Every structure is written in C-alpha cells, then in structure tokens.
Amino acid sequence: MKPASKVFTALIMIFLFAPIVILLVFSFNEAKSLSVFSGFSLYWYRELFRDSETLNAVKNTLVLAVCAAAISTVMGTAAAVGINKLRNRYLHAVMDTVTNIPMINPEIITGISLMLMFVFVGRLFGAATSLSFWTMLIAHVTFCLPYVILQVLPKLQQMDASLPEAAMDLGCTPLRAFFKVEIPEILPGIITGLIMAFTLSLDDFVISYFTAGNGFQTLPIRIYSMTKKTVTPKMYALATIIFFVILALLLISNLSDSDGSRAIKAARQKRKNLKAQNSI
Amino acid sequence: MKKYAPSQRSILHKLVLAPYSIWAALFILVPLAFVAYYAFTDSDFNFTFENISRFFTATSMISDGEGTREVYTYLLIFARSLKLAVISTFICLLMGYPMAYIMSKASSRTQKVLVTLIMIPMWMNFLIRTYAWMTILQDTGILNGLLGFVGLGPVHIIGTESAVVIGMVYDYFPYMILPIYSVMAKMDVKLIEAARDLGCNSFGVLRRVVWPLSLPGVISGVIMVLIPSISTFYISQKLGNGKFYLIGDAIEGQYVANNLHFAAAIAFILMVILLVCMAFMQRYANKKAVVA
Numbered sequence: 001m002k003p004a005s006k007v008f009t010a011l012i013m014i015f016l017f018a019p020i021v022i023l024l025v026f027s028f029n030e031a032k033s034l035s036v037f038s039g040f041s042l043y044w045y046r047e048l049f050r051d052s053e054t055l056n057a058v059k060n061t062l063v064l065a066v067c068a069a070a071i072s073t074v075m076g077t078a079a080a081v082g083i084n085k086l087r088n089r090y091l092h093a094v095m096d097t098v099t100n101i102p103m104i105n106p107e108i109i110t111g112i113s114l115m116l117m118f119v120f121v122g123r124l125f126g127a128a129t130s131l132s133f134w135t136m137l138i139a140h141v142t143f144c145l146p147y148v149i150l151q152v153l154p155k156l157q158q159m160d161a162s163l164p165e166a167a168m169d170l171g172c173t174p175l176r177a178f179f180k181v182e183i184p185e186i187l188p189g190i191i192t193g194l195i196m197a198f199t200l201s202l203d204d205f206v207i208s209y210f211t212a213g214n215g216f217q218t219l220p221i222r223i224y225s226m227t228k229k230t231v232t233p234k235m236y237a238l239a240t241i242i243f244f245v246i247l248a249l250l251l252i253s254n255l256s257d258s259d260g261s262r263a264i265k266a267a268r269q270k271r272k273n274l275k276a277q278n279s280i
Numbered sequence: 281m282k283k284y285a286p287s288q289r290s291i292l293h294k295l296v297l298a299p300y301s302i303w304a305a306l307f308i309l310v311p312l313a314f315v316a317y318y319a320f321t322d323s324d325f326n327f328t329f330e331n332i333s334r335f336f337t338a339t340s341m342i343s344d345g346e347g348t349r350e351v352y353t354y355l356l357i358f359a360r361s362l363k364l365a366v367i368s369t370f371i372c373l374l375m376g377y378p379m380a381y382i383m384s385k386a387s388s389r390t391q392k393v394l395v396t397l398i399m400i401p402m403w404m405n406f407l408i409r410t411y412a413w414m415t416i417l418q419d420t421g422i423l424n425g426l427l428g429f430v431g432l433g434p435v436h437i438i439g440t441e442s443a444v445v446i447g448m449v450y451d452y453f454p455y456m457i458l459p460i461y462s463v464m465a466k467m468d469v470k471l472i473e474a475a476r477d478l479g480c481n482s483f484g485v486l487r488r489v490v491w492p493l494s495l496p497g498v499i500s501g502v503i504m505v506l507i508p509s510i511s512t513f514y515i516s517q518k519l520g521n522g523k524f525y526l527i528g529d530a531i532e533g534q535y536v537a538n539n540l541h542f543a544a545a546i547a548f549i550l551m552v553i554l555l556v557c558m559a560f561m562q563r564y565a566n567k568k569a570v571v572a
Binding site: 095113142210223 | 390
C-alpha cells in the first residue's frame, strides 16, 4: 500500500473504532461520568449482573434467535430448492420480487405492516393484545428468510444438476438423493444463511420494536428503554461483553473457515486423482 | 430397480416450495396490503382520503431565528429526512469509494483483515453505536475535551443536524464500502493495464475504466445507505435531541400515540416514493451499463 492509502485507511479505522474503544474504556470507569475517567473499577459489571431484567432479555433474545434461525433456514433451503427448479419464467420472477421485498423495504415499513396485520387479526378474534413471542417469531422468520434463500440459491445453481440424477439412476429415492447428494453440496450456503439469520435476529431492533408484546423483551428493546432514561455505564459494560463475544465468534469462524476450505481443497484433489486414475 | 418419473419429481419440488409460498403471501404481501388498507380508512374502517391528505396539508407553527412561520408539517419533515439522508449517503460514498478501492488493491491477506475490521462495528447493536456518539459529541464530551486539550474552542454539535448526519454516516458506512469493494475485487486487472498501455493516465483510468465498472456496486451501496437513513427513527431522537423530527420519527410517534391509520398513511407514502426512486435508479443504472 502507498503511504497515502495507509493514512486514509488508518483514519477510516479510527472513525470506525473510536466510539467502540470509548465504550470499552468507560465501562471500567469508577464514576458515572462518561467523559472523565476517574479510576478503574468493575462496579458497572457487578451492577449489570444484578439487573435481572437485562439478563432475562439476553435469554429471550437467544431463544428467539435460535428459533427464528432454525425455522428460516429449513424453510428457506426448501424454498431455494423449489425456486431453483421452477421452469416457468414468470413464476420465477414473481418469487424473486417477493423475496426481495423484505430486504429492500425500510425496516420500519416491514415492522409497521406486520404490526397492523397482527393488531387487525387480534381484534377480529377479540384479543386485547395480539403481540407476543409468537408475533415476534413470525416477524423474525419473515425478515431472515430472504437472506437464507439468497445464500442457498447460488450454491444450487453452481451444483452439477446431473449429480442428484445420477444418484437416482443408481437407485436412490428422490428424498435420499436430496439428503445424501444435494445437501452436502449446498451445505456451505446453508450454514452461511443460518449464521446470517441468527445474527440478524439477535441484532434486530426496529422490526422487534413494532411487533413485540409487553411480556416479551429482547435485548435491543431493553437497550432502547435503558437509553430513554439517563444511562448508567451499566449499558457500556453490556456493550463491552457483547463486543468480546462477537470478536471471539468471528475469530473462531475465521479459523474454522480456513480449516473448512482446506478440507474442501483436499477433497477436490482426491477427486482429481481418482479421475486421473480412472482415465488411465 | 424402481425409477422415478420426472413428473413425480416435479410435484415434489412444488411441495417443497409450498411452505415458503404460503408464508411469503401471508407475512410479506398481506401485511403490505394492510398498510394500504389502514392508510385509506378511518378508525371505523370506512374508506377515507383524510390520512393521505393530512400528510400533504397539515400545517404547524414553527419559530426560529427568523420569527414565527406557518409550515407544512409533514412535507417539511419529509424534505428534512431526504436532505439529511442524501448528505449522509454522499459522505459515505466520498469516504467509502476510496476505501473500497484501496482494499481491492491490497494483498489478499490485508483484504481479509480489512473486511473483517469493517464488519466488526456492524455487529454491535446500532442503538449502542448511536449512543456512543452521543457521549462523544456532548458539550462536555470527549470531542470537546480533546479540542480543549489542543487549544481549540468547544464546539456545539449535539442537537444539530451535523450530529444526526454523523450518526447516520457511522451507522450505515459499512453498507456503502462492502458492495463497492465486492465489485472492485472482481474487476479484471487486465482492463486497467490495457487502458494504461493505450495511453490513459491514472485519472483517466479511474474515470473511464474503474468508475463505470464499479457502478453496480456504487448503486447498491447508495440504496443500502439511503433507505435506512431516510427511514431511521432513533438517531435523530438521540443525536438531534429530538429537535429534528424525521419521517421515521413521525411514523413511530403516531404508532406510540396509537394513531395507526395515520402511521400507515405515512408509511404508505414513504413506500411509494422509495419505489419510484428505486425504479428510476435501476433504469439509470441499466442505461449507464449499456453505454459503458
């Protein structure tokens, strides 16, 4: 890199990380001040772990994210398989457009639209409030689905279509061919989709805000209500913990990623060798 | 050996698509219809244009340095949202384009590290990111502390439009870099070499080769920054001290006030405007691609 490029990159990184570093530093502040560092202390971390409402929100967020990711991955993978096999051009275009809607529409509109429907249907059945864990789960699955489909579909298109056919010619049932041949081929896409769905669900605030019932609070909603009042550095402690968890997950996934690609390369090499032998 | 007829398989493929089709119809399309339904009805669900016309005609009095005036409330809010979102998008592009270019030229190892670094802030919740800027930009915050340290006077940023723009740029910056970078990383280096060989200078290469080729990335970056920043409702509340009501705040405000029909009307208008803009941009992009 040229010196000018290095300076520019450094400036951008300072811009991106200055707020995060400040959060980290002031989470260890002794006093409540967010501008003067008066001394090191773990006081705010102790406070955080005494805050049962926040801890409960963490639990809720994880439960919701696991459910939403699992449902959207299974349904999204099945949808990608179906869309990939659609021969009708117009149906294909309709599917593409509908799938794009939640990604292109502003989150606030997705949130409002689902909320309006839930409220309307709830009133139809005479319920005072229809918003609950279930409405939130529906909302999360809905906005995660397109991302899963978008990860799996290209893998299906790259796959050699004769592979599952060969399996069926050799006596596999279509279902068995799907699980034994297609799934292993598209697994990287499914896993990326699963991870994306999980993190999108964990992080979502806007859509959750409109579809959450009173009884079920996720972490972003808890943070929102915490920042409405004057904030204690307790929230900074929470942000610091989240940051390090994310960092650890990223490092692990990067390491396993390079392991995975190595394994794939090895497998390819093996296949090549076999081919060479067969041709002889 | 049992063989499976193609028709049997195609039924299977349709079955596999069924759950998603039903889900998408119920939870993507029907809710959008509900936005339109609420937008065009009153609280007894009788048809009315009132909510839509209220958006265009409601007025309120504002007083600023130039005295007290009467303004169109929601048109002003929309114009302000558009202005701040366009400024933020432009700044993101100005910062993101060179960054993406530098990244695409770096060694593959450096590229990987930089992409990860740019993505890390995205994984922090955007409420926390915005809140961090609030503490930095406060009158007694860290920025003014630093400025005072080097002998520059305190600046008042929090509660101004600049603070809102800073928040938007920070929150959505990665969405600008990553699409541009992914297009640039795939760009054929031979094209640049060919342009050089044919006597193009560096600026010419950038203007005639790199920029047109990166245009699809730029367009998706612009859309990905413009849409969330035009519809945000938290940033302006925190960094603008609630003084700069944006279109997202208007929707949220009506929702909190349980005024669902008017909230739906604002959302409906926003959606229609964005759809028209996007169709326009897509057409422009296609035309440009043909020319290039």
